[in-house]
Amino acid sequence: MSRTLNIAIVGYGTAGQAAALFLSRKGHNLEIFERAPSLGPVGAGLLLQPTGQSVLAELGLLDAALACAAPVQQLFGSTRSGRVVMDMQYAKLDAACFGLGIQRGALFNLLRDAYPDHAKVRTGVTVTQIDAQKATLRDADGGAHGPYDLLLLADGAASRLRPQPRVKRDAPYPWGAFWCLCADPDQAFDGRLIQQYDGASRFAGILPVGRLPGEPESARQCSFFWSLRTAEFERVRAAGFETWQRAAAEYWPQSAPLLQRIEGFERLASASYRDVVLDKFVEGRCVVLGDAAHAMSPQLGQGANMALMDAFELSQILEREANLEKALGAYDGSRRKHVCIYQLISRWLTPLFQSDSRVAARLRDALFLPLGRAPIARGEMLKVLAGVKRGFFGSLPLTRERERVAQLSEGGT
Numbered sequence: 001m002s003r004t005l006n007i008a009i010v011g012y013g014t015a016g017q018a019a020a021l022f023l024s025r026k027g028h029n030l031e032i033f034e035r036a037p038s039l040g041p042v043g044a045g046l047l048l049q050p051t052g053q054s055v056l057a058e059l060g061l062l063d064a065a066l067a068c069a070a071p072v073q074q075l076f077g078s079t080r081s082g083r084v085v086m087d088m089q090y091a092k093l094d095a096a097c098f099g100l101g102i103q104r105g106a107l108f109n110l111l112r113d114a115y116p117d118h119a120k121v122r123t124g125v126t127v128t129q130i131d132a133q134k135a136t137l138r139d140a141d142g143g144a145h146g147p148y149d150l151l152l153l154a155d156g157a158a159s160r161l162r163p164q165p166r167v168k169r170d171a172p173y174p175w176g177a178f179w180c181l182c183a184d185p186d187q188a189f190d191g192r193l194i195q196q197y198d199g200a201s202r203f204a205g206i207l208p209v210g211r212l213p214g215e216p217e218s219a220r221q222c223s224f225f226w227s228l229r230t231a232e233f234e235r236v237r238a239a240g241f242e243t244w245q246r247a248a249a250e251y252w253p254q255s256a257p258l259l260q261r262i263e264g265f266e267r268l269a270s271a272s273y274r275d276v277v278l279d280k281f282v283e284g285r286c287v288v289l290g291d292a293a294h295a296m297s298p299q300l301g302q303g304a305n306m307a308l309m310d311a312f313e314l315s316q317i318l319e320r321e322a323n324l325e326k327a328l329g330a331y332d333g334s335r336r337k338h339v340c341i342y343q344l345i346s347r348w349l350t351p352l353f354q355s356d357s358r359v360a361a362r363l364r365d366a367l368f369l370p371l372g373r374a375p376i377a378r379g380e381m382l383k384v385l386a387g388v389k390r391g392f393f394g395s396l397p398l399t400r401e402r403e404r405v406a407q408l409s410e411g412g413t
Contacts, residue, residue, distance in 0.1 A: 004028055005318075008137060008148045010127050011155035012039060014304045015290025017111035018311035019152055021059055024115065026319060031145070033137070035126040035155070039118065041108035044179040044269060045209035045223030047072060047193065048100040048107075050090075051387035051396065052305035055312045061110050068106050070190055070208035070220065072099035075385065077195035077205075080251070085197060085368050093382035099301075101193070101209040103181065103221065107304065109213055127155070132163045132286035149324070151286040152314075154307075157274040157295035163283035169275060173297055175354035176230040176272040182258035184208065184222045189258075196252045200361040203227035203353055204252050224258050227354050230272045241265045273297045277343060282332040285324075287314060294339045296346040299353055305387045306339060338390050345384060 005028045009016045012034040024030055048056070048069065056062040077086035090097040112118045129138040130153065136146035153161055162170070184190075187208070195205035204226050211219040226248060228236065236244055241264045249256040262268065276295040281288050290307035314331050321327035351357055352364040371377040383389040388396040 005149040005324075007031070007150045007152060008033065008135070008146060009152045009154060010130070010137070010161065011035075011153070011159075011290075011292070012121055013042070013154060013156055013290060013307070014107065014111070015292070015307035015310055016152070016154035017108070017115065018055065018059070018308050019154065019289060019314065020117075021111060021115050022311050022315035023318075024117065026315060030117070031148070032121045033125045033127055033139070033145075034121055034123045037124045039108075039112060039121060039123060041104040043104040043271065044181050044225075045101060045103050045207055045221075046107070046304045047207060047301040048102055049301065049305045049385070049387035050094075050097050050099075052308045053100060055305075055308035056110075058312055059111075059114065061114060064110055064213065065100060065102060065107070068210050068213050068215070069100040069102035070187075070210040072101050072191065072193055072208065074192035075099075075195075076192050077197060079365060080196060080198050083365060085365050086195070086372065087369065088372055088382060088385055090382070090386065092378065093386055097386055099193070101207045101223070103209045103212060103223075106210065106212050113213075127161060130161050130163075130286060131284075133284035135285040149285065152289055153286055153292050154289040155292050157276060157291040159288075159292040162276075162278065162288060162292060163286060166278040166280050166283050166288070167276075168279050169277035171275050172230070173273040173275060173350065173354070174229055174231070175227060175297075175350075176233070176270060177228065177298075178226040178233075178236075178268045179271055180224055180262055180268045181209070181221045182224050182261050184220055184258065185218045187220055189222045190220075194254075196254075197353070197361070197365075198251065200351065200353055200355045200357055200364070202251065204248065204255065206255060206258065222258060224255060224262075225271075230270075233270050237265055271298075275343075275347060280332050281310075281335055282328045285328075287328060287331065289314070293335075294343060296343055297350040297354070299349050300342060300346050300384060302342055302346075302387055306342070309338065309387075310335060337394075338396065341389055341391055342384070 007028050007030050009032045056065050075088040078084050126140040127137050128140050135148040135151040138144050189206050190208045193207045197203050207223045209223045245259055249259050274295040281293045289310040317327050317331045351360045372381055383395050390396050
């Protein structure tokens with residue numbers, strides 16, 4: 001695109017941060033609105049898939065992420081009785097593939113510090129109304145903003161600003177989780193994401209997430225998560241931290257060393273999830289990005305990766321397509337081909353891990369591992385894991401990006 005655009009971004013999470021970086025580097029003028037009073041991350045840790053890693057490589061941030069994150073080669077899950085349910089290894093898809101466990105704070109800091117104008121982000125501004133056709137905003141204090149050439153809506157899964165004609169589904173999941181960061185100075189849990197199941201109603205996991213940029217190696221941590229119904233959050237808290245801590249350690253003795261390092265419920269963040277489906281990610285001159293566009297349960301570990309891909313693809317299409325309307329149409333069609341299959345799989349997969357269904361749990365325990373070993377099914381499952389599946393039978397052409405990832409990570413994994 002030959003002309004400079006005036007662009008408003010609502011929300012400064014992963015999608016908003018990445019969009020700000022890509023678009024500012026293309027010379028566009030940005031005005032960013034964030035409702036939080038100060039800039040900061042939300043959440044404990046996440047798994048950066050090869051797709052997300054390739055976007056960080058495009059931003060020149062992958063080597064910094066590799067320095068502080070924890071490489072993950074395997075996803076392993078078993079029942080309390082020791083029955084293996086899941087054993088997925090990235091290398092069986094591609095020798096250069098792996099995941100990166102990273103603290104949300106680390107990813108936030110890397111993206112923030114790379115954006116030279118982050119101090120100009122307008123914090124403490126709650127946008128209450130948008131006009132997608134005119135690309136204008138109105139905030140809670142009555143302030144009017146715009147019109148802009150383009151409006152990017154990246155205000156998260158709980159967004160109340162999504163263009164309503166495009167919303168096909170917006171429903172909370174009844175299950176969520178407690179999350180926290182736990183010190184792991186000996187890196188005892190490095191190399192894999194591990195999970196333990198008791199039916200589908202009890203589920204816990206540990207993900208190594210490394211350290212924050214600038215911290216010593218001894219500051220490495222793991223993210224511990226404990227599944228439960230969102231309706232149970234307050235009841236569990238009311239019963240007391242020690243009661244929950246004992247129950248969690250008894251349920252999964254392997255996690256006891258980490259649990260002993262948690263000082264109280266103030267260290268545990270509660271997370272809830274939404275299932276959001278839009279029939280289009282574009283309405284007028286408004287583009288919806290990240291979880292605001294396609295929130296889903298975290299079972300596939302794709303949220304931040306999809307947000308990064310949204311920002312990257314939007315910037316690429318705007319650069320090569322001179323007509324804004326055509327560019328937005330191309331973006332919408334391309335991203336929906338990638339995202340829709342993940343929304344479908346996530347919706348059907350979630351009850352296998354978070355529900356009261358004994359039948360779902362038995363099907364998972366009986367079928368998941370054999371399918372993961374069958375050549376064709378294994379390949380498709382690994383494509384889903386790595387974030388490269390596109391449609392039912394296609395995949396993203398990430399060979400070049402994976403080669404770049406391998407070069408940057410040589411000796412680091």
